[in-house]
Amino acid sequence: MVNVIGNLILVAGMHLDASGAALATVFAQGISVLFALILFMKRKRDFSFDTHSIRALKIGIPLALQEFLTRLSFLALCAFVNRLGLEASPDYGVACKTVNFIMLVPSSLM
Numbered sequence: 001m002v003n004v005i006g007n008l009i010l011v012a013g014m015h016l017d018a019s020g021a022a023l024a025t026v027f028a029q030g031i032s033v034l035f036a037l038i039l040f041m042k043r044k045r046d047f048s049f050d051t052h053s054i055r056a057l058k059i060g061i062p063l064a065l066q067e068f069l070t071r072l073s074f075l076a077l078c079a080f081v082n083r084l085g086l087e088a089s090p091d092y093g094v095a096c097k098t099v100n101f102i103m104l105v106p107s108s109l110m
Contacts, residue, residue: 002031003024006023007020007024
């Protein structure tokens with residue numbers, strides 16, 4: 001809701017376009033982290049690592065690295081395609097959306 005309201009205010013109201021959408025997203029994620037920390041503190045849990053946490057990290061770190069490298073390669077491809085001109089950019093956008101749709105199931109399983 002914070003992201004949607006921020007988009008309405010910054011993009012539609014203040015006409016900040018893409019930078020307004022980016023600011024709204026970052027602000028919404030910051031609010032989410034703040035609420036998560038408040039909830040975490042209310043429940044008085046500690047940050048200790050147990051065997052389950054270590055097992056989860058052994059699985060999660062390689063998956064996070066794989067996702068990071070995949071997104072980094074898509075960013076590099078996007079920068080390359082944008083240099084090709086206005087004809088190639090929309091085609092690349094459609095291809096990215098198609099890949100994202102196809103990868104929904106594998107990504108959700110990760």
